[in-house]
Amino acid sequence: MVAIRWRPVSAAEPLQARPEGGRRHVGGRLLSVCLLLAAALAGPARAHEAHHASPAAAAAPGYLALPYAPPQPGTYALPPIRAAADGSFTDDGGQSRSLHALYADRITVLSFIYTHCDDANGCPLASFVLSQAAADIAKDPALAATVRFVSLSFDPARDTPAALARHAKPFRKPGVDWIFGTATDTDALDALLGAYGQDVERDGAGGSFSHVLRVYLIDGQARIRNEYTTSFLHASMLAADIRTLAMAAAPAAVPVAAGTPGAVPGPGDDKTGYDEATYVTRSRALTARAAAPAALRLALEQPPPGLPRNALNGPLPSAAQIALGRRLFFDRRLSHNGTVACASCHVPDQGFTNNELMTPIGIEGRTVKRNAPSLFNVGLLPTLFHDARESRLEQQVWAPLLAANEMGNPSIGYVLDKIAALPEYIPLFAAAFPAAPTPTMETLGIALAAYERALLSGDSAFDRWREGRDDGAMSAAAQRGFSLFTGKAGCSGCHLVGDTEAMFTDHELHNTGIGFQRSMATPKPLEVTVAPGARLRVEPSTIAASSETPPNDLGRYEVTLDPADRWRYRTPGLRNVALTAPYMHDGSLPTLDAVIAHYNGGGHPNEGQDPRVRPLQLGASERADLRAFLESLTGSNVATLVRDAYAAPIGDHRND
Amino acid sequence: MSHQTSSQRSALFAIAIGLAITPLSQADETCNSPYMKRLTTQEDFMYIWTLGVSGVGDEQDKLVTVDTNPASKSYGKVIHSLSVGGRNEAHHSGYSDDRRTLWAGGLDTSNIFVFDVASDPAKPTLKTTITDFVAKTGGIVGPHSFYALPGRMLITGLSNNQDHGGRTGMAEYTNDGEYITTHWMPTDDNLQGATKTGQFADGYGYDIRALPRLNVMVSSSFTGWNNYMMDLGKMMADGEAMKRFGNTVTLWDLHTRKPLKVFDVPGAPLEVRCAWGETHDYCFTTTALTSKIWLIHRDGNGEWQAKEVADIGDPAKIPLPVDISIAADDSRLWVNTWNDGMTRLYDITDPHAPKEIYSKHIGEQVNMVSQSWDGKRVYFTSSLLGNWDKKQGPAGDLQYFKAYHWDGKELKEAFAVDFVAEKLGLAHQMTLNARSMYAGRQSPVPPQAGAAGGGDTLAASLGR
Structure with missing residues (x-):
C-alpha cells in the first residue's frame, strides 16, 4: 500500500494534499x-x-x-x-x-x-x-x-x-x-x-x-x-x-439596560476607585444610550433658576439653528481626517468635558496642552479659552476647527465645502438660514454656537435652598461648606456669588501657582498606575525617551506678552463642577479634594501668584464640607441635556 | 469498485483515515487562523504594514514588500512599496481564509485597506478601501485584528465613536468586504449571558484567536483611541488616562459568538496565541503594563480558567511586553519587550511554568515578531504606535525590519532593512507569503478527455 499522508504543501511538492483551508488534490480516483x-x-x-x-x-x-x-x-x-x-x-x-x-x-x-x-x-x-x-x-x-x-x-x-x-x-x-x-x-x-x-x-x-x-x-x-x-x-x-x-421567533434578545429616566447618566466607563485593589468595573454598554430630544430653546427664553437673566452673550438662536448646531457638534467629519468631533473632547456624559484625560488630544493624537473646558453655561461667558483670548462663541468655534493639533482642517473653505457636499446638511442649513442656505464661515459659527448656548444648566440643590424653595435641598454639610466658601476659605473672592444669581466666576484671570509649578519645577519620578491598585515608579528619563518635548504653557502672557500675565488663567464657573474632573487649566488635579488641598496649601508661591491664594488652615471636616457644597452645584437638567445629546446622530465617514 | 472484498474494504478504510491524517492542527505563520490556507515552506515575501511619518519619504502609510527568499537575487531588499494615502495609524493586518486578500487596518481613521496578494504576490495591489467601518458597525473605532473565519473576516475594535475610550466591539465582514454584524464586548450592565468571574468586565477589546476544536474564541483588551493615539510620555504622566487600560480576557462561544466568561487579567493583555496540539487546550497572552505571561486554559474539569504563569523581565521596570509568537509544536514562545528592545524565548513545554531560556537585544525598540512555520526564520519589526515610538536611537536600530536564522540555540542576523534610511516610515505588522500559495490557479474548465482517472499509483495499489 502506498503511504498517503497529508503533508505541508510547497512549490516543490505541488501535488501533495494541503491542510485546512488549503487546496487538496491527491490525484486519482x-x-x-x-x-x-x-x-x-x-x-x-x-x-x-x-x-x-x-x-x-x-x-x-x-x-x-x-x-x-x-x-x-x-x-x-x-x-x-x-x-x-x-x-x-x-x-x-x-x-x-x-x-x-x-x-x-x-x-x-x-x-x-x-x-x-x-x-x-x-x-x-x-x-x-x-x-x-x-x-x-x-x-x-x-x-x-x-x-x-x-x-x-x-x-x-x-x-x-x-x-x-x-x-x-x-x-x-x-x-x-x-x-x-x-x-x-x-x-x-x-x-x-x-x-x-x-x-x-x-x-x-x-x-x-x-x-x-x-x-x-x-x-x-x-x-x-x-x-x-x-x-x-x-x-x-x-x-x-x-x-x-x-424557528419563526427571533432569538430571545438579551435586554439592554436602557438607563433609568431621571437619573444622571454618568460616564459609561466609571473608574472611580481604580487606585485601590478592590476596584470593580461598572461599565455601561455602548448601546445603552437613552436618547430623548429636548426643547433646548426653551431654556434660552427662560433660563434655569440661579443663572443670570438676559446675560446671553449673543443673539437668541432659532430652534433650527440649535438643531443644526447639535448635528454638527457630533460630526467627526468636521475634522480633517474624519476622526474627531467637537463632542470627542466635550463628551456629554462626561460633563461636556473629558473625564478620561488631563488634556485632550487632537487629530493623529496631537497634544493639546490645556484641559477641555466644560460647555455648561458657556454661552454666558464674556471671554473664552483658559487665556480669555476670544470674545464670542461664533468666532471661537473656528479655532479648534483650524488648529493643527485639534481638528486640523487645512482651511475655512475646505470645511465649508466639505459640509456643503454632505446631503443631510442641505435641509438643515436651509431651515436654519433660509435667506443664505449655503454654509458660510458666519453661519457655521452661528449654528455651532447656538447649540452650545443652549447648554444652560442651573436649578441646583444650592439654588433651591438659597431661594428658599426647598430648605432641605442642601445638606447641613453643604450649608457649612457654603459659609466657608464665602468666608474662611475665600473662594467667592474669585468664584463670585450674587444675591439672586451666581455664575461662580469673576471672569478674570489669576495666577494660582499651578502654571508656574508646571513650567518651572524639575520633573520628579512618577507613580504610574499599571493596573487597579498597582503602581510603579517611573524615572523621568524613561518617559523622555518616548516623548515629544512637553509643550510649555505661560497662560495669558501668550496673548498679551506682558510678563505680569505669566501663568494667569480665567476663573472657571463652578456649576456642575462635580461632573467635570479633572480640574485646573491643565487637568492636573484629579478630584475636588485635590483642588481643595491645593488651595488649602496656598498654591505654589511665585512672584505673580494671586495674594488670595494663601494657606487656608482648613481642617479635614471643613474640607469635606467645602466639597459637599461644590457637589451641590449640579444642575437639575443635566440628564435632560445628556439624553438630548444622545439623540444626535454621530456623523461618521461614509462612502456616499 | 463495486466488487470489493471485505479485506479491500478494510484497506480502503485505513487509507481513508490515512488521508484524513491531521494537520488540522496548524504558526505568523504560527499566529494565523487555523481556518486559513497555510504557508509551511520557504517564504518568498514579507509584507510589512508601515506607518507613514511626517518628514520621512512620502509621509503616508504603505505596504512594503521585502524579498525573503535566500535563493533570490533581491533577497533582503525592498522590492515593492504601495502607498495608500494619509496616515491612518497603520497597525495590524491579516489574510482572508483563502489567502487571496490581505486586510490592513488603520487604528486612527478606522480605514481598512484590502490588498490583492494573489494576482501577483510580489506586487500587492489595493483592491478596495473600506472607509465606513465606524458607521457600519454602529460606532466601533480602531479596527485591530483581522482574523479569518470561513468565508468571512472577524475584526476586533479598540475604541468607540462616543467617547474614544476603551469600550468597544467586534465586527464580521464577508471576504468581499461587506459588513455582516457587530458583537459588543460584555459590560457590567449587559454581560450577554457571560459570567463575570472576578472584579472586571470593562468591555475593552484588542486581539482574538480561536480554538475551533473546542468551539471557543479568546479575546484580550488594550485601550481606547485617546490613549493609543497619545504621546506616550504625556499618557504616562496622565493619571486619568492610565486608568483606561483593559484588565480582561473574554472567552467566547465560537459558533454562536456569545461571550461565556470574563476573566480578570490586569494590566492590558495584548496578543493571544493558542496552542496547536490536538490535546493542548490553552492559549497564552501577555500583559503590557504588568509584564506577565498568562495562560487561558481548560482545567481537568473542563472549566476554562485564567492563570498568571510567569514574569517577563523585571516587571518593576515596565519592559512592556508586546508581540509574542508560539512555535508550531507548542514548545517555545517568543516574547518581545518593546521598552528594552529585547526578544526573549520561553520554554513552554509545561504551559503552567514557562521558563526563559534565551534572550537577545534586537534594537532600540522591538514590537512584532513573526516566525516561519518550521521556526527556523524569525523576523522582527520596531514600531509599536506612531506616538509611542522612541524618537532617538542608533541609526538602523530605531525603525527597522530584521531577519534572523534560529538554529535552536541562537539568533543570527541574516539581513536588516533600515526603514528610516529607506524613507519608508515605521515598520509594524509582518505577514509572510509565497508564490507557491497561488501556483496552479487557473479558470475552472472541464477536464480533457482521457484525463479521468489518470494513472496514479494509489489507484493501482488498490487493485482497480
Missing part, C-alpha cells in the same frame, strides 16, 4: 472510494469508532462526534451574510432548474462537489455531513418539509445527469429532499462558481480539482446565513443552524 466509505459511516457512533481506530490521526471534525455540546437552536443569531446568487443547472433527472426557485420559502444547504473527488476531507466530507444532518432533520417531518439539500458538481464532463443519479442513490432517504445537478455549460458553471466564491483549480495531471470546500446555509429569501469549511462543517452544528433559521 480514491475519492469515490472515500465517498462510499463516508456514506457507509452511518451515524455518530460509527464516526466515533473511526476516531478511535486511529488515535494519532485527526480526520476532519465532521467525521467525528462533536467534542462539545452543540448550541441550543434559537439562542443565537445567524445574521444574513449576503444574497445567494441565482443560477441555472440540470438536475440528476435531466430537468432544468433555477436556484432561486429552489430557495423560495425553503432552507437550503448548498454544496459544491464532484463525484471523482478523492480527498476525504473534501467533497466526501460535505456529502457525509449533509447526509447526517438530513437524517437528523428527517426525524421531524414538519421541519424536513422546509429543508432542501442541493449538491452541484463542477465537473459536468463526467458528472452527467445519469452519473449523478447513480451517485445520488445512497443519499436519497425518505423525508430527505436532496437534489444533485450540474451546470449545463462552462459559462453557466463559471458564473455559479464565481458567485459562490468557489475558487476551483484543475489539476492537469490527475483530472481532479483543487478547491476550498465551502458549504452554504441559505434562507427562504435567498440570503446566505452561514458558510462552512472543512474544520467548521459538522452535522450537529449544521442541524442546530437549520433549526435556528426555522
Whole structure:
C-alpha cells in the first residue's frame, strides 16, 4: 500500500494534499472510494469508532462526534451574510432548474462537489455531513418539509445527469429532499462558481480539482446565513443552524439596560476607585444610550433658576439653528481626517468635558496642552479659552476647527465645502438660514454656537435652598461648606456669588501657582498606575525617551506678552463642577479634594501668584464640607441635556 | 469498485483515515487562523504594514514588500512599496481564509485597506478601501485584528465613536468586504449571558484567536483611541488616562459568538496565541503594563480558567511586553519587550511554568515578531504606535525590519532593512507569503478527455 499522508504543501511538492483551508488534490480516483466509505459511516457512533481506530490521526471534525455540546437552536443569531446568487443547472433527472426557485420559502444547504473527488476531507466530507444532518432533520417531518439539500458538481464532463443519479442513490432517504445537478455549460458553471466564491483549480495531471470546500446555509429569501469549511462543517452544528433559521421567533434578545429616566447618566466607563485593589468595573454598554430630544430653546427664553437673566452673550438662536448646531457638534467629519468631533473632547456624559484625560488630544493624537473646558453655561461667558483670548462663541468655534493639533482642517473653505457636499446638511442649513442656505464661515459659527448656548444648566440643590424653595435641598454639610466658601476659605473672592444669581466666576484671570509649578519645577519620578491598585515608579528619563518635548504653557502672557500675565488663567464657573474632573487649566488635579488641598496649601508661591491664594488652615471636616457644597452645584437638567445629546446622530465617514 | 472484498474494504478504510491524517492542527505563520490556507515552506515575501511619518519619504502609510527568499537575487531588499494615502495609524493586518486578500487596518481613521496578494504576490495591489467601518458597525473605532473565519473576516475594535475610550466591539465582514454584524464586548450592565468571574468586565477589546476544536474564541483588551493615539510620555504622566487600560480576557462561544466568561487579567493583555496540539487546550497572552505571561486554559474539569504563569523581565521596570509568537509544536514562545528592545524565548513545554531560556537585544525598540512555520526564520519589526515610538536611537536600530536564522540555540542576523534610511516610515505588522500559495490557479474548465482517472499509483495499489 502506498503511504498517503497529508503533508505541508510547497512549490516543490505541488501535488501533495494541503491542510485546512488549503487546496487538496491527491490525484486519482480514491475519492469515490472515500465517498462510499463516508456514506457507509452511518451515524455518530460509527464516526466515533473511526476516531478511535486511529488515535494519532485527526480526520476532519465532521467525521467525528462533536467534542462539545452543540448550541441550543434559537439562542443565537445567524445574521444574513449576503444574497445567494441565482443560477441555472440540470438536475440528476435531466430537468432544468433555477436556484432561486429552489430557495423560495425553503432552507437550503448548498454544496459544491464532484463525484471523482478523492480527498476525504473534501467533497466526501460535505456529502457525509449533509447526509447526517438530513437524517437528523428527517426525524421531524414538519421541519424536513422546509429543508432542501442541493449538491452541484463542477465537473459536468463526467458528472452527467445519469452519473449523478447513480451517485445520488445512497443519499436519497425518505423525508430527505436532496437534489444533485450540474451546470449545463462552462459559462453557466463559471458564473455559479464565481458567485459562490468557489475558487476551483484543475489539476492537469490527475483530472481532479483543487478547491476550498465551502458549504452554504441559505434562507427562504435567498440570503446566505452561514458558510462552512472543512474544520467548521459538522452535522450537529449544521442541524442546530437549520433549526435556528426555522424557528419563526427571533432569538430571545438579551435586554439592554436602557438607563433609568431621571437619573444622571454618568460616564459609561466609571473608574472611580481604580487606585485601590478592590476596584470593580461598572461599565455601561455602548448601546445603552437613552436618547430623548429636548426643547433646548426653551431654556434660552427662560433660563434655569440661579443663572443670570438676559446675560446671553449673543443673539437668541432659532430652534433650527440649535438643531443644526447639535448635528454638527457630533460630526467627526468636521475634522480633517474624519476622526474627531467637537463632542470627542466635550463628551456629554462626561460633563461636556473629558473625564478620561488631563488634556485632550487632537487629530493623529496631537497634544493639546490645556484641559477641555466644560460647555455648561458657556454661552454666558464674556471671554473664552483658559487665556480669555476670544470674545464670542461664533468666532471661537473656528479655532479648534483650524488648529493643527485639534481638528486640523487645512482651511475655512475646505470645511465649508466639505459640509456643503454632505446631503443631510442641505435641509438643515436651509431651515436654519433660509435667506443664505449655503454654509458660510458666519453661519457655521452661528449654528455651532447656538447649540452650545443652549447648554444652560442651573436649578441646583444650592439654588433651591438659597431661594428658599426647598430648605432641605442642601445638606447641613453643604450649608457649612457654603459659609466657608464665602468666608474662611475665600473662594467667592474669585468664584463670585450674587444675591439672586451666581455664575461662580469673576471672569478674570489669576495666577494660582499651578502654571508656574508646571513650567518651572524639575520633573520628579512618577507613580504610574499599571493596573487597579498597582503602581510603579517611573524615572523621568524613561518617559523622555518616548516623548515629544512637553509643550510649555505661560497662560495669558501668550496673548498679551506682558510678563505680569505669566501663568494667569480665567476663573472657571463652578456649576456642575462635580461632573467635570479633572480640574485646573491643565487637568492636573484629579478630584475636588485635590483642588481643595491645593488651595488649602496656598498654591505654589511665585512672584505673580494671586495674594488670595494663601494657606487656608482648613481642617479635614471643613474640607469635606467645602466639597459637599461644590457637589451641590449640579444642575437639575443635566440628564435632560445628556439624553438630548444622545439623540444626535454621530456623523461618521461614509462612502456616499 | 463495486466488487470489493471485505479485506479491500478494510484497506480502503485505513487509507481513508490515512488521508484524513491531521494537520488540522496548524504558526505568523504560527499566529494565523487555523481556518486559513497555510504557508509551511520557504517564504518568498514579507509584507510589512508601515506607518507613514511626517518628514520621512512620502509621509503616508504603505505596504512594503521585502524579498525573503535566500535563493533570490533581491533577497533582503525592498522590492515593492504601495502607498495608500494619509496616515491612518497603520497597525495590524491579516489574510482572508483563502489567502487571496490581505486586510490592513488603520487604528486612527478606522480605514481598512484590502490588498490583492494573489494576482501577483510580489506586487500587492489595493483592491478596495473600506472607509465606513465606524458607521457600519454602529460606532466601533480602531479596527485591530483581522482574523479569518470561513468565508468571512472577524475584526476586533479598540475604541468607540462616543467617547474614544476603551469600550468597544467586534465586527464580521464577508471576504468581499461587506459588513455582516457587530458583537459588543460584555459590560457590567449587559454581560450577554457571560459570567463575570472576578472584579472586571470593562468591555475593552484588542486581539482574538480561536480554538475551533473546542468551539471557543479568546479575546484580550488594550485601550481606547485617546490613549493609543497619545504621546506616550504625556499618557504616562496622565493619571486619568492610565486608568483606561483593559484588565480582561473574554472567552467566547465560537459558533454562536456569545461571550461565556470574563476573566480578570490586569494590566492590558495584548496578543493571544493558542496552542496547536490536538490535546493542548490553552492559549497564552501577555500583559503590557504588568509584564506577565498568562495562560487561558481548560482545567481537568473542563472549566476554562485564567492563570498568571510567569514574569517577563523585571516587571518593576515596565519592559512592556508586546508581540509574542508560539512555535508550531507548542514548545517555545517568543516574547518581545518593546521598552528594552529585547526578544526573549520561553520554554513552554509545561504551559503552567514557562521558563526563559534565551534572550537577545534586537534594537532600540522591538514590537512584532513573526516566525516561519518550521521556526527556523524569525523576523522582527520596531514600531509599536506612531506616538509611542522612541524618537532617538542608533541609526538602523530605531525603525527597522530584521531577519534572523534560529538554529535552536541562537539568533543570527541574516539581513536588516533600515526603514528610516529607506524613507519608508515605521515598520509594524509582518505577514509572510509565497508564490507557491497561488501556483496552479487557473479558470475552472472541464477536464480533457482521457484525463479521468489518470494513472496514479494509489489507484493501482488498490487493485482497480
